[in-house]
Amino acid sequence: MKKAIWFRSDLRTLDNEALYLATQSEVAPEAIFLVCEDTWQCHHWAPIKQDFLWRTLEVLNEKLAALGIKLHIKNIGKFSKTGGALREFCKTHNINKLYFNAEYALDEKNRDRAVTAVLKNDGVEVSKHHGNLLIKPGMVKTQQGEYYKKFTPFNKRWRAVLAQEIDVTSLKPNLFPNINPEPLPNVSLKAQDSSHYPAGEEAALSKLGQFVGHSVEVYQTGRDRPDENHTSELSAYLAIGAISPVTAARTLQQFSPEFPYGLPEGPDTWLAELAWREFYQHLMDFEPRLSKGESFQRETDSIQWRDDEKGFIAWCEGKTGYPIVDAGMRQLNETGWMHNRLRMITANFLVKDLLIDWRKGEAYFMQNLIDGSFPANNGGWQWSASVGTDAVPYFRVFNPVRQSEKFDPQGAYIRKWVKELDSVPDKHIHWPHEWLKNKSNNEYYPPIVEHKAARERFLTTFKQVKHG
The missing domain is CATH 3.40.50.620 (HUPs)
Incomplete structure (x- = not known):
């Protein structure tokens, strides 16, 4: 046997x-x-x-x-x-x-x-x-024996459990006499070229080594800058399990003998990102209804979303007239990946500026992301839409122009993905419409919504649900 x-x-x-x-x-x-x-x-x-x-x-x-x-x-x-x-x-x-x-x-x-x-x-x-996972569901519980519904206390308890559970020993399978690999069978998948991502666990381990060796110490300050390269680029590998979060966490032990405590700011922030990943996996395990398209905050399922197919298509194609939003969506469409800050900005724009159901955006991301992970994607969209656990308060509506000025100050990220704006000066790159108005070769799109009015529309709609 x-x-x-x-x-x-x-x-x-x-x-x-x-x-x-x-x-x-x-x-x-x-x-x-x-x-x-x-x-x-x-x-x-x-x-x-x-x-x-x-x-x-x-x-x-x-x-x-x-x-x-x-x-x-x-x-x-x-x-x-x-x-x-x-x-x-x-x-x-x-x-x-x-x-x-x-x-x-x-x-x-x-x-x-x-x-x-x-x-x-x-x-x-x-x-x-x-x-x-680093910590399996059921091991991170409140004093009442319930699962955590907020990330901050989850993270605190998760780390306490991790301190007891983390093992420095690598799990390596036993060796048997080697065999000749047989070619994989021909399977006709609906595939899109992913060759810009080297495949396999050795590639993942190499990326991990590069990140921990060169970037993790500036991760806390640099992770929100899409115009700079300070992320680990490991999400696609984690999504299909080409690397284990245990392996990732183990590399952080070098930064503190009291791991998971005492870490410098950058490694500590990255460990928190691994904790977010586990938080959403645990939630999926405890709340099956999240797999059925239901909001964690039940009352928000009665929100009257707008039926705006034209607006949705403009968002999908990166033609909203908001440069930072369009840059993010074009990066997603072209590469299958989007910087996390841009995921938040684009999601916030779809839900709160266009008042379009977050589930449509959730599905579109999954249909295009190389690192598509249902728990993380669902959790991120519910957070952005203010309908999930630990969600951003509904009255916090990102101003896409302010976000752009803060996180892409010279517009380098925008220019990379929105070629129509290549010649726009830094001063105007975040809101180029006045500058472009008299340019005969203007090929950029007019804004599909006025942010201030859209914000008020969203707040009015959401208040009816939250406060009756």
């Missing part, structure tokens, strides 16, 4: 709890990955993410072969076929124990429960682990 590992959003060999445990045997485990393109489409997976995932699988296939583990790929289309596919796999390869790392959105949890029931009937033990 043999063991097997079922890969999902954990496409790595280092610090992969399920893989590590599956290799604690004298016989090499089998490995399987199930392609579920129909369900991925329903979940709005971006074509560029699918391409990145497939390229990562190709690297993983070679790494596993070097460990003596064969990776099987099966295209089943939908989550609903997972139980049958794994039953057949376990029978074919004489598997009596299947390992996997948990996922926390509702469809994934339902899939895993169904798989567990199917395999249990066949006498196959299913072993679930939490190798994609």
Whole structure:
């Protein structure tokens, strides 16, 4: 009898709890990955993410072969076929124990429960682990035994648990006699070229090393500047599990012997970003309704959003007439990624300036992001729309021009993505319309909304929901 590992959003060999445990045997485990393109489409997976995932699988296939583990790929289309596919796999390869790392959105949890029931009937033990988080759901609780609904107290308690749980020892799978990797099967995915992101865990570890070695110490002050490069660029790798948050956190231990306490400002701020990631995963686990398109603040589901398809398309295409908003959306459309400050600015603009349902923006981001992670994307959009847990107060409405002046002061980011504004002087770059008015070659778009009036419209609409 043999063991097997079922890969999902954990496409790595280092610090992969399920893989590590599956290799604690004298016989090499089998490995399987199930392609579920129909369900991925329903979940709005971006074509560029699918391409990145497939390229990562190709690297993983070679790494596993070097460990003596064969990776099987099966295209089943939908989550609903997972139980049958794994039953057949376990029978074919004489598997009596299947390992996997948990996922926390509702469809994934339902899939895993169904798989567990199917395999249990066949006498196959299913072993679930939490190798994609530093701290698993249920370990960060209030004194009343409830989950945290605000990030700040969550972060404080999360760090206390982390101080007890963090292990400096890397989880490395056992080695077996190596085998020759077989080419992955031909699977026709709706893909978009992701080659500007090198694939695989070695690439992720290299990016981590570069970031921690050169940028993390200025992360706190530089992370909000889209015109500068101070982010880790690891989000796409974390989303598909090419790197573990445990690996990421371990690299921060060098900055403080009291880790996770006593960190300098930059590393401490980046650790908080890892905590935000876990906060949203925990929320997904405790609140299944978040997977159903519901707002965390239930009363806000009665907001009367505007039906403005023209405005939505202008936002999607980066043609709103607000340079910083347009720059962010064009970066997303061209590269599959957007700087986090711009995610907040563009989301705020869609919801609060255009009064368009945040769910439309949430879906559009997922359809285009190489790092699309449902819990993080959902949490970020609910935060921006002031409908989620720990959300920005509804009366805080970003002024896109002020945001632009503050975070892209010379307009370098705007000019990179909004080519029509290339010749606009710094003084006018954040609001170029007066300067462009008399230019015969003006190709930029007029503003689709007046911010001050739009702000008042949003506040009036939201007050009716919040205060009756």
